[in-house]
Amino acid sequence: MTTCQMNTPPEMDMKEETRHFNTQLAIIGSGIAGFAASIFAVNRKIATAQIGNTGALAYTTGYLDLLGKQDDEQAAIADPWRALEELRKNQPNHPLSRIPTADIHNGFDEFTAFFGEYGLAYSRPGANNITALTPVGTLKQTLCVPATMAAGPRAFAAQKPCIIVDFIGLKGFSGRQVVANLHDRWPDLGTERIAFPDMDHGEIYPEVMARALEVPATREKLAAALKGAAGQAKVIGLPAILGMHRPDHVRAELERLTSLEIFEIPTMPPSVPGIRLRELFEQVLPHKGVTLIPQQKVTALTFAAEGATLSLSDSYGPIRIHTQAVILATGRFLSGGLEAHPDEIREQLLGLPVTQPADRTLWYRDRYTDRRGHAIHRAGIAIDHAFRPLARDRRPYNERLFTAGIILAHQDWIRSRSGAGIAIATAYRAVAEVERFLIAQA
Amino acid sequence: MAETPIATINFKEEAHRLLPEGASFEACLTCGLCSSGCPASGIENMDPRKFIRMAELGMDEELSTTPWVWCCTQCKRCHHVCPMNIDISQLVFLARSNWPEDKKPQGIVRSCQMICATDSTSAMGLPPADFVFVVEDVLQEVQATQPAFRHLQAPIDKQGAHFFVNQNSREPMSEPDEMVPLWKIFHLVGADWTYSSIGWAAENFCMFSGNEAAWYEVIKKRVDAVNNLGCQVWLNTECGHSYYTMWQGMKRFGLEANFRLESLITYYARWIREGKLPVNAKWNSKGIKFTVQDPCMIVRKAYGEAIAEDMRFVVTSLVGEENFIDMQPNRSANYCCGGGGGFLQAGMTEHRRTYGKRKFDQIAATGAAYVLTPCHNCHSQMEDIGHFYGGNYGVVHFWTLICLSLGILGENERTYLGPDLLALID
Ligand SMILES: Cc1cc2nc3c(=O)[nH]c(=O)nc-3n(C[C@H](O)[C@H](O)[C@H](O)COP(=O)(O)OP(=O)(O)OC[C@H]3O[C@@H](n4cnc5c(N)ncnc54)[C@H](O)[C@@H]3O)c2cc1C
Ligand code: SF4
Ligand code: SF4
Numbered sequence: 001m002t003t004c005q006m007n008t009p010p011e012m013d014m015k016e017e018t019r020h021f022n023t024q025l026a027i028i029g030s031g032i033a034g035f036a037a038s039i040f041a042v043n044r045k046i047a048t049a050q051i052g053n054t055g056a057l058a059y060t061t062g063y064l065d066l067l068g069k070q071d072d073e074q075a076a077i078a079d080p081w082r083a084l085e086e087l088r089k090n091q092p093n094h095p096l097s098r099i100p101t102a103d104i105h106n107g108f109d110e111f112t113a114f115f116g117e118y119g120l121a122y123s124r125p126g127a128n129n130i131t132a133l134t135p136v137g138t139l140k141q142t143l144c145v146p147a148t149m150a151a152g153p154r155a156f157a158a159q160k161p162c163i164i165v166d167f168i169g170l171k172g173f174s175g176r177q178v179v180a181n182l183h184d185r186w187p188d189l190g191t192e193r194i195a196f197p198d199m200d201h202g203e204i205y206p207e208v209m210a211r212a213l214e215v216p217a218t219r220e221k222l223a224a225a226l227k228g229a230a231g232q233a234k235v236i237g238l239p240a241i242l243g244m245h246r247p248d249h250v251r252a253e254l255e256r257l258t259s260l261e262i263f264e265i266p267t268m269p270p271s272v273p274g275i276r277l278r279e280l281f282e283q284v285l286p287h288k289g290v291t292l293i294p295q296q297k298v299t300a301l302t303f304a305a306e307g308a309t310l311s312l313s314d315s316y317g318p319i320r321i322h323t324q325a326v327i328l329a330t331g332r333f334l335s336g337g338l339e340a341h342p343d344e345i346r347e348q349l350l351g352l353p354v355t356q357p358a359d360r361t362l363w364y365r366d367r368y369t370d371r372r373g374h375a376i377h378r379a380g381i382a383i384d385h386a387f388r389p390l391a392r393d394r395r396p397y398n399e400r401l402f403t404a405g406i407i408l409a410h411q412d413w414i415r416s417r418s419g420a421g422i423a424i425a426t427a428y429r430a431v432a433e434v435e436r437f438l439i440a441q442a
Numbered sequence: 443m444a445e446t447p448i449a450t451i452n453f454k455e456e457a458h459r460l461l462p463e464g465a466s467f468e469a470c471l472t473c474g475l476c477s478s479g480c481p482a483s484g485i486e487n488m489d490p491r492k493f494i495r496m497a498e499l500g501m502d503e504e505l506s507t508t509p510w511v512w513c514c515t516q517c518k519r520c521h522h523v524c525p526m527n528i529d530i531s532q533l534v535f536l537a538r539s540n541w542p543e544d545k546k547p548q549g550i551v552r553s554c555q556m557i558c559a560t561d562s563t564s565a566m567g568l569p570p571a572d573f574v575f576v577v578e579d580v581l582q583e584v585q586a587t588q589p590a591f592r593h594l595q596a597p598i599d600k601q602g603a604h605f606f607v608n609q610n611s612r613e614p615m616s617e618p619d620e621m622v623p624l625w626k627i628f629h630l631v632g633a634d635w636t637y638s639s640i641g642w643a644a645e646n647f648c649m650f651s652g653n654e655a656a657w658y659e660v661i662k663k664r665v666d667a668v669n670n671l672g673c674q675v676w677l678n679t680e681c682g683h684s685y686y687t688m689w690q691g692m693k694r695f696g697l698e699a700n701f702r703l704e705s706l707i708t709y710y711a712r713w714i715r716e717g718k719l720p721v722n723a724k725w726n727s728k729g730i731k732f733t734v735q736d737p738c739m740i741v742r743k744a745y746g747e748a749i750a751e752d753m754r755f756v757v758t759s760l761v762g763e764e765n766f767i768d769m770q771p772n773r774s775a776n777y778c779c780g781g782g783g784g785f786l787q788a789g790m791t792e793h794r795r796t797y798g799k800r801k802f803d804q805i806a807a808t809g810a811a812y813v814l815t816p817c818h819n820c821h822s823q824m825e826d827i828g829h830f831y832g833g834n835y836g837v838v839h840f841w842t843l844i845c846l847s848l849g850i851l852g853e854n855e856r857t858y859l860g861p862d863l864l865a866l867i868d
Contacts, residue, residue, distance in 0.1 A: 214807035
């Protein structure tokens with residue numbers, strides 16, 4: 001018989017084998033820009049690898065904004081396409097100003113069509129913005145909304161009697177708050193609070209509710225409760241919990257069971273619409289042939305005459321990706337693409353030059369709420385006509401390196417309500433340039 | 443006897459030492475994605491975000507003593523979904539290690555003690571001689587009663603065999619006939635394999651009990667056993683954590699190994715691709731539906747997508763593409779079953795089932811009649827929550843279905859088949 005000795009074991013590293021992948025395009029970053037680039041590349045039959053922690057993607061409301069506000073105007077934009085013309089005149093360096101309107105439209109079309117195939121239909125880009133509901137019951141302009149949310153703006157426009165239902169134990173969504181904020185503009189709006197089936201204690205999360213609604217028995221129980229809550233109303237608004245994997249199906253089933261019209265309103269993070277997008281991307285892209293390495297950071301990127309090499313590790317060990325072209329879509333400060341150092345803002349992976357204010361005192365205005373915005377938010381990577389980042393000599397850093405997303409300079413996506421728009425449109429352009437480059441190389 | 447108090451850990455300080463660069467608590471955005479995606483959230487009024495916040499606020503005493511650390515299965519799903527790459531399970535492991543042995547859940551402690559008590563490293567305490575006896579006994583019975591397998595072998599301590607095969611103790615201990623399907627598979631593909639009388643067992647609860655020294659001893663014994671037999675591959679059979687504890691243990695403790703660690707799933711896939719295991723789905727004439735459980739320990743925490751893909755290739759080859767329904771979420775994003783991390787052994791049944799509700803919903807949403815999984819813990823937990831929440835699905839091992847598909851599943855090897863599957867055989 002043996003016993004375990006209580007001696008302290010030595011610590012050493014075991015040798016690990018490096019895995020190598022070859023590809024035509026490597027996309028760094030798994031935000032909307034990175035995933036959009038993957039979709040566009042796959043549709044163009046470009047062999048693609050994508051690496052990156054999904055980061056801010058999981059926080060989105062699910063709304064795809066193109067342009068909701070001009071920087072110096074108060075009013076919301078109704079026609080984003082016309083507003084783009086104005087943007088081109090006023091801000092020729094803005095990333096959206098560098099892309100033809102037809103390309104932006106095609107990018108949104110291709111991006112939203114992709115989801116429809118997988119049980120998460122989106123409205124297609126229309127001539128005008130949609131007036132959509134925010135988690136707190138204010139209104140915002142956006143271009144495309146998930147089909148599960150579309151009935152909300154319609155009911156609001158038609159001023160139909162409607163009940164907003166919220167749930168005991170659910171934080172981050174309050175029917176009462178939504179009604180209070182919308183009351184003047186939607187008098188026939190009421191609210192009810194109910195218990196979610198079989199979740200009777202403690203804090204409950206939208207993610208858990210959404211997954212539970214994938215189970216038919218849970219839907220039946222919820223449908224019974226919703227019928228009770230609806231009263232005379234024929235339309236019900238719920239926080240975004242209508243399933244994770246098959247939301248269109250879950251909504252259709254609930255409508256069938258209740259004979260009510262049902263729509264979702266986004267909730268505060270951690271919210272379901274972003275997790276839906278993320279899980280869909282993570283499942284579908286590998287199926288389409290993308291080498292997806294989620295949740296890892298690229299630690300080094302080097303260029304040689306014959307191609308570029310990315311270095312990273314996953315839980316299994318080190319990985320090298322050898323590629324013809326690279327799209328850098330690493331986002332801003334939150335996602336780690338840009339870093340704020342005491343003296344300057346730096347690009348994290350390659351140390352690319354960052355267009356930024358001359359010194360730190362100019363990053364912010366005195367008041368954080370200043371309507372004119374802050375210079376730091378317009379900092380970012382400058383590019384040439386082919387969406388290649390510029391080196392200090394104002395020439396492309398490398399002919400194989402392209403960039404997309406909100407890492408780009410000369411835009412403030414939060415003020416202009418254009419987060420997804422910049423990500424999708426610039427990804428569309430960057431992939432077009434990569435395709436051109438690969439053909440020229442061949 | 444005086445009770446040993448639980449010492450207080452300075453979590454903030456420890457985190458600086460433990461967490462990789464760029465993944466400190468301070469980076470936490472308090473977004474709650476970890477909690478929203480963690481099946482242990484709410485148990486003992488704790489969740490991963492709260493754990494991080496309390497650590498940040500210096501609430502070290504509460505964190506050092508919360509029993510929640512035994513309900514977190516160390517599945518690392520929180521790490522997987524965290525935008526800032528924060529790994530809470532490392533802190534939980536630290537907290538576990540800090541509990542005095544007499545305060546830890548005794549089920550896990552005893553399992554580790556059992557593992558240390560014999561050269562078998564078996565959590566059920568089965569000594570080497572008994573293991574050898576059971577294997578030989580079952581083998582003789584098969585040779586005598588199944589003519590097609592009268593030359594079946596189950597070598598023990600065979601010097602220089604290619605594969606060193608481990609074995610979960612549950613089979614030799616309580617359902618010995620369940621070992622046979624795997625022997626048949628090895629026989630068919632002509633594998634050169636052996637069991638070892640020393641270090642043969644697949645389970646390892648010492649890591650989960652937070653007893654690092656014992657973890658080291660177990661791994662050392664197993665590594666020495668493989669080295670001594672001169673095998674090239676340590677083949678991990680249908681068990682998740684045995685792989686993870688061996689792989690991580692070897693890395694952590696810097697053990698010299700003259701062999702590779704591999705997973706049986708990879709070989710199932712390879713042998714099917716090479717035509718050595720000529721399985722097909724024709725037997726599934728009634729279109730019985732199957733889903734698969736990705737064990738955290740070999741998918742999210744180890745091989746990632748590659749093994750998840752192999753597993754799906756094997757399943758669809760066995761049951762037919764149209765009869766396979768993936769759980770949602772799946773692969774690296776899959777939920778832990780709730781049996782991992784020693785939870786099944788810890789004796790906290792109510793909490794474990796609360797945790798398992800998420801898994802139950804996932805399975806129920808597929809509508810599948812069976813769950814396949816290459817992990818004994820997942821297997822037991824999914825059976826238990828199925829009964830508890832009133833599900834009507836069965837749980838099967840891969841080896842069972844492979845032999846079923848090949849028409850070589852013996853009478854005594856059908857424990858996990860329901861009437862629908864049995865009807866298809868007879
Ligand atoms: C709370 C919140 C709500 C939002 N709501 C909306 C909305 O309603 N509508 C809308 O249109 N937009 C919205 N957005 C904006 C939108 O989600 C994206 O931020 C935007 O589309 C920009 O995407 P991106 O891909 O350029 O950057 P990000 O989304 O920031 O993605 C960058 C990615 O790069 C990864 N990365 C960084 N460094 C590395 C590295 N070294 N290696 C590998 N990967 C790396 C990061 O992990 C991250 O995944 C919202 C954003 C937030 C934060
Ligand atoms: S997911 Fe990460 S960043 Fe978000 S609350 Fe959890 S630990 Fe913090
Ligand atoms: S390791 Fe798993 S169980 Fe533990 S906190 Fe993270 S998600 Fe929850």
